[in-house]
Amino acid sequence: MSEAPTAKKVPSRREHHGDVFEDPYEWLRAKEDPEVVAHLEAENAYTEAVTADQQPLRDAIFDEIKRRTQETDLSVPSRLDDWWYYSRTIEGKQYPVYCRVAASEGGGFAGVDSWTPPDVVPGVPVPGEQVLLDGNAEAEGKPFFALGGAAVSKDGNLYAYSVDNAGDETFTLRVKDLRTGEHLPEVIENVFYGLEFSPDARRLFYVMADESWRPYQVRVHTLGTPVEEDSVLYEEPDVSQWTSIELSSDRRWLLLSVGNSEYSETRCLDLEDASGLEDPAAGLQLLLSRDERILHAAEIFEHDGETQVLLVHNDGPQGKAINSMISTAPLAEFRKPLGEQRWRTVVAHDDAVKIEGAEVTATHLIVSLRRETIETVRFAPLSEALAASPAPSFAEPAFGEELYTAGASVSDFRAPVARLRYTSYFTPPRVYDYVLATGELLLRKETPVLGGYDPSEYVAERAWATADDGTRIPLSVLRRASLRADGTNPALVYGYGSYELSMDPGFAIARLSLLDRGIVFVIAHIRGGGELGRRWYEDGKKLHKKNTFTDFIAATDWVVESGWADASRIACMGGSAGGLLIGAVLNLAPEKYAAAVAQVPFVDALTTILDPELPLSALEWEEWGNPMEDAEVYAYMKSYTPYENVRPASYPTVAAMTSFNDTRVLYVEPAKWVQRLREESTSGRPIVLKIEMDAGHGGASGRYEEWKDRAWAYAFIADALKAREPIS
Structure with a gap:
C-alpha cells in the first residue's frame, strides 16, 4: 500500500472573541496554486491505490444499477398551453433530451380528455416531436453539464435556458427561437437559478449572484438589445438574504422573494400592466415586508x-x-x-x-x-x-x-x-x-424496474430510537424480508438533519444493491430536519445543533439493541450538512462505526462562516448562528465543528468525497479534515479523499457518472462491512 499524502504545515492563525485557533492546513484553500492541485491529485492516486481491490465490487454494483434501469425512457408529458412537454433518455447517452409535441385538439381546455397525455412509447419516434434542448449535444466536449433552468414564452415561440459547464452552479443563459431552431445573438454569462419571460415575450427576467455566490439581483433583459444595457429590477444589499423569482400560477404576476429561514419579504410585478413593464422597477410593489418578521x-x-x-x-x-x-x-x-x-x-x-x-x-x-x-x-x-x-x-x-x-x-x-x-x-x-x-x-x-425486481422481497418499517433527553427519534428501517434480527447483520445508518430538509421515503435503484448484500439500511430522521414539523427543525439548529449528532448516535444504538445489526459491522453516511453530521459523530463516538462515508462534507463550518466573503457564509447565520458577532455561538460551534475537534482516537475507515468546483462546500474542508484524521487516528485504518476535479456539489454530471459515484461509495461501505456478495 502506498503512503498517504502528507500536506506540509504552514502556520495560520484564526482569532475571534479572544480565542486563537492554529490551522496548519489553511493554505490548501489556494485553489489556483499548482502545489495544491498536485496534493489533491496525489490524494486521488492514494485513494485509487488503497481501494483498488474494490474495483470488481464497484463494477458489480454499477452493472446492477444499469441492469435494473430502463435506459431508453421518457417522462409523462405535461401540458402547457397548446403543447405537451416531456424529456426522454436514450441508452448509452448521459443526459436527457427535452422535447415537446403539439396538442392535437389545439386550444381545448375544458374537458379531462384534452389533458390525457399523448401515447408516446420509449424508443419509438414521436410524430411531430420538436427538440428544445439535447443535453448530450450541449455537453459534448465539455467536462461538466447541468441545466440551471428553462422557460418557454407564452406564445410558445422562444425557449430560454441556462447551462453550467464547470460544476460551480453559475450558468450561461441563451435563448432559442423554436420557429427556426436558431439561437438569438444575446448570451448572458454568470447567471443564477431563476429565469422567466414576460407575457409578450419581449423581456426576460433573470437572477444574478454576487462574488460570494449569493443571489442578490434581479435583472431585466429586453430581447434584441445589448446585454450591457440590461436594467436592474431589484438589488438586495443585506448579505444574509437570498433573492429568487417565479411566476404566479396564472403567469400574470412576477413574484420576487427575499428572505432566509426565519422571515421573508415578497414583492410583485403585474406583467400585464403595460405602463409597469416600460419601467419594471417602478411597477414593483411591496406585498409583505420583512419588517413584519413573518x-x-x-x-x-x-x-x-x-x-x-x-x-x-x-x-x-x-x-x-x-x-x-x-x-x-x-x-x-x-x-x-x-x-x-x-x-x-x-x-x-x-x-x-x-x-x-x-x-x-x-x-x-x-x-x-x-x-x-x-x-x-x-x-x-x-x-x-x-x-x-x-x-x-x-x-x-x-x-x-x-x-x-x-x-x-x-x-x-x-x-x-x-x-x-x-x-x-x-x-x-x-x-x-x-x-x-x-x-x-x-x-x-x-x-x-428491470431485472426481475420484486417489492415483496423487501420491507420498510417505522421504528423509534430514544435520545438522551427522552425525545423519540423516528427511523425508517429498510431490509430484505428474509433477514432476521439475530444480531449478525451489517447495517448502514444514514442522516442529514439540517435546514428543515426531510429525508422522505423514495425509491432508489442503487440502494437495492446494498440491501441485496444483507445490509440493513436505516434512515435516521434526526432533529434539524423537518420530518416532525418546524419545532423538530428548531430543536436541531443554532444553540441546539448538538441534538442532531446525539440523535444519530441514539439511532445507531437502537440498531444494535434491536438486534438488527452486529455492533462491529455498522457504517454511517451523510452528505453536505450531513457530512458535518458524520464528522461530528465520529468525534463523539468513533468506536461505534466500522466505516464512514462523508460526501461533500461541511466539516470546517466555523472557519467558513467566520468569513462572510466565502460562498453562502452570511446566509448560514440563520442556521448555525452568527459566530462573528456572538461569542456564545462561536464557542458552541467550536465545540462540535468536526475539523477542530478531531482527537486521538480509534477512527474507523473513512472516505471523504468532494468536488474541486463545489461552490456550496469548498473542497478545502474535507482536504484539511482528512489530514487531521490521519494525524490523530490510532486505528491504522485507511482514511481517503476522493475528489472529482471536474464536478460540483452534486458530484460528476451525467447519469452514468452518477451511477459510478454511487457504486464507489456503496462498494466502500460493503467492503468495510464484509458484505461484498449478494445474499441468497
Whole structure:
C-alpha cells in the first residue's frame, strides 16, 4: 500500500472573541496554486491505490444499477398551453433530451380528455416531436453539464435556458427561437437559478449572484438589445438574504422573494400592466415586508374578477403559527398597514400538521402537508377556500402504505387535473393525474424496474430510537424480508438533519444493491430536519445543533439493541450538512462505526462562516448562528465543528468525497479534515479523499457518472462491512 499524502504545515492563525485557533492546513484553500492541485491529485492516486481491490465490487454494483434501469425512457408529458412537454433518455447517452409535441385538439381546455397525455412509447419516434434542448449535444466536449433552468414564452415561440459547464452552479443563459431552431445573438454569462419571460415575450427576467455566490439581483433583459444595457429590477444589499423569482400560477404576476429561514419579504410585478413593464422597477410593489418578521410564501391569482393573494405563513392569531397556516385576502388589503389588513383563514394552524406549501388552479386549492413525518397532499374547491364560511372540505387520496411521499402540481392554471407524484421506499415512482372535480386517480406511469425486481422481497418499517433527553427519534428501517434480527447483520445508518430538509421515503435503484448484500439500511430522521414539523427543525439548529449528532448516535444504538445489526459491522453516511453530521459523530463516538462515508462534507463550518466573503457564509447565520458577532455561538460551534475537534482516537475507515468546483462546500474542508484524521487516528485504518476535479456539489454530471459515484461509495461501505456478495 502506498503512503498517504502528507500536506506540509504552514502556520495560520484564526482569532475571534479572544480565542486563537492554529490551522496548519489553511493554505490548501489556494485553489489556483499548482502545489495544491498536485496534493489533491496525489490524494486521488492514494485513494485509487488503497481501494483498488474494490474495483470488481464497484463494477458489480454499477452493472446492477444499469441492469435494473430502463435506459431508453421518457417522462409523462405535461401540458402547457397548446403543447405537451416531456424529456426522454436514450441508452448509452448521459443526459436527457427535452422535447415537446403539439396538442392535437389545439386550444381545448375544458374537458379531462384534452389533458390525457399523448401515447408516446420509449424508443419509438414521436410524430411531430420538436427538440428544445439535447443535453448530450450541449455537453459534448465539455467536462461538466447541468441545466440551471428553462422557460418557454407564452406564445410558445422562444425557449430560454441556462447551462453550467464547470460544476460551480453559475450558468450561461441563451435563448432559442423554436420557429427556426436558431439561437438569438444575446448570451448572458454568470447567471443564477431563476429565469422567466414576460407575457409578450419581449423581456426576460433573470437572477444574478454576487462574488460570494449569493443571489442578490434581479435583472431585466429586453430581447434584441445589448446585454450591457440590461436594467436592474431589484438589488438586495443585506448579505444574509437570498433573492429568487417565479411566476404566479396564472403567469400574470412576477413574484420576487427575499428572505432566509426565519422571515421573508415578497414583492410583485403585474406583467400585464403595460405602463409597469416600460419601467419594471417602478411597477414593483411591496406585498409583505420583512419588517413584519413573518416567514411566508405568496401566490397571486384572479378569481371572479378580483385579484386574490394566497399566503402560507407563520403569523397566527395567538402568536407564531410555528407549523404554518394558510390565509387569503384581496390584493387591495395589502396596500394597508398590516394591522388593518383582513386576512381570512383557510387552513388553521395545527401543532401536529406542518403546511409545506400551497398552489392554486382556476378551480382548486392544492395543499402540501406533512403529518407524522409523511408528506402528502389535499385538494379543495377554490370557491370554498375563498368563501367567508365555512372551512373548505378537503379531499386526500389514500395510498395504502405506511411510509410514502406524495406531492402534486399543475402545469397550467386552467387544467382540470393535477399531476400527482407518488413513491415509497419500495414502490417505484408513479405519476397520476388527479381529476380535480371527481377525485379520480388516473395512473399515467410507474417507473419500470428491470431485472426481475420484486417489492415483496423487501420491507420498510417505522421504528423509534430514544435520545438522551427522552425525545423519540423516528427511523425508517429498510431490509430484505428474509433477514432476521439475530444480531449478525451489517447495517448502514444514514442522516442529514439540517435546514428543515426531510429525508422522505423514495425509491432508489442503487440502494437495492446494498440491501441485496444483507445490509440493513436505516434512515435516521434526526432533529434539524423537518420530518416532525418546524419545532423538530428548531430543536436541531443554532444553540441546539448538538441534538442532531446525539440523535444519530441514539439511532445507531437502537440498531444494535434491536438486534438488527452486529455492533462491529455498522457504517454511517451523510452528505453536505450531513457530512458535518458524520464528522461530528465520529468525534463523539468513533468506536461505534466500522466505516464512514462523508460526501461533500461541511466539516470546517466555523472557519467558513467566520468569513462572510466565502460562498453562502452570511446566509448560514440563520442556521448555525452568527459566530462573528456572538461569542456564545462561536464557542458552541467550536465545540462540535468536526475539523477542530478531531482527537486521538480509534477512527474507523473513512472516505471523504468532494468536488474541486463545489461552490456550496469548498473542497478545502474535507482536504484539511482528512489530514487531521490521519494525524490523530490510532486505528491504522485507511482514511481517503476522493475528489472529482471536474464536478460540483452534486458530484460528476451525467447519469452514468452518477451511477459510478454511487457504486464507489456503496462498494466502500460493503467492503468495510464484509458484505461484498449478494445474499441468497
